[in-house]
Amino acid sequence: MAGVYILAARETAPADFGVVVTSVAIGTAGAGLLDLGTNAFWMRELSRNAIAPSDLDARVRTKLAVGALAAASWGITVAWFQPTLSIAGAILFAVAASQTMLVPLRAKKRGGTVALLLVLEKLVAVAVFALLTLSGASTQLSLWISLALGSISMAVVAYSIQPRHSRLRLTGRGFANPWRGTRHYGLSSLALSAQQFDLPILGGVAGATAAGIYGGVNRWTQPMGLLASAFSSAAAPFIAGATDWKSARQHVMKAAWVPALGIAACCAVILVAPKVVEMLLGQEYAGSAPVLRWLAAGTVLTTLNQPLASFLQSRAHEEMVAYVLVGSVAVQLCLVVALGSTMGAEGAAIAYCVLQLAVFASLAICMRAAYRRENGRARE
DSSP states (O other), X not given: OHHHHHHHHHTSOHHHHHHHHHHHHHHHHHHHHHHTTHHHHHHHHHHTTOSOHHHHHHHHHHHHHHHHHHHHHHHHHHTTTOGGGGGHHHHHHHHHHHHHHTHHHXXXXXXXXXXXXXXXXXXXXXXHHHHHHHTTOOHHHHHHXXXXXXXXXXXXXXXXXXXXXXXXXXXXXXXXXXXTTOHHHHHHHHHHHHHTTHHHHHHHHHOHHHHXXXXXXXXXXXXXXXXXXXXXXXXXXXXXXXXSHHHHHHHHHTTTHHHHHXXXXXXXXXXXXXXXXXXXXXXXXXXXXXXXXXXHHHHHHHHHHHHHHHHHHHTTOHHHHHHHHHHHHHHHHHHHHHHHHHHTHHHHHHHHHHHHHHHHHHHXXXXXXXXXXXXXXXXX
């Protein structure tokens, strides 16, 4: 996917590319707002057998119906004054549907299957992008259509391979509040979704060109971040089902080499950023090199933060994670306004790095407090 963004950026002026990646960011953030922690909460409750299948079916139906309505409303409303931004609606629904369909598989600890589905999503997106581009479609059009179809394809396959006895029932009549019981998970999801608005805010305070410079490389660190995200998602059901802190920690340490690999990759990106940006994007995006370095440095911390946050949430300390993320993201967005208006794209990247540093320090303190709390309960 980093390659797809590189090709799209090479064929598009920074200002035009900035509008497209801003639309994608809005759609992704919208999917997070719709989710409000439901996926993570449902996965944990399914791992503990604490939610009835019929209740989950009703919640999923309601969530997807609300997502479809929100996507359609956004597309119709925004198309009147900025057609490009209307594509955010399609991204919103596609991402929401694909992530929701993975919940039963994650809860059943089918990490290998989930990994293959994620690969499938990217392969479909790359194939669609290549076909559309070769057929003469614009890179902006090819980019968002390929992203949406990749996610929808994964959702369809994920639903079809679920075991019949535990498959989600999407055609039933019952509906239920999907966000019931997800307050702190929802706050965390809301904070992470709000983080996606760094690019639209940067475009507002520094212009579309700065957004294009930032958007040209901010997806390059995703492969490293994906390692941490996949590790956290796969470990979560094991951590949730562990009887004590020690056994939960052992599950994490068995595959600690996965996030370690992501950290090593980030360090390599920091060293070669200037040469890589000039070679892949051209001189027009030369300002993206320092941006990429700051983002890679922040991703080193992200690779540590995601497992820490997932561990706390899976051990029923989700309120700690929620307060940490809400406070830290609020600081980041304020820094994007302050630094972005004076330093442009590099200022937004610095704000991201500061965010991750603040989250890491806070989560380390929370881990210590959670450990003491669980030990106290065990002694009692």
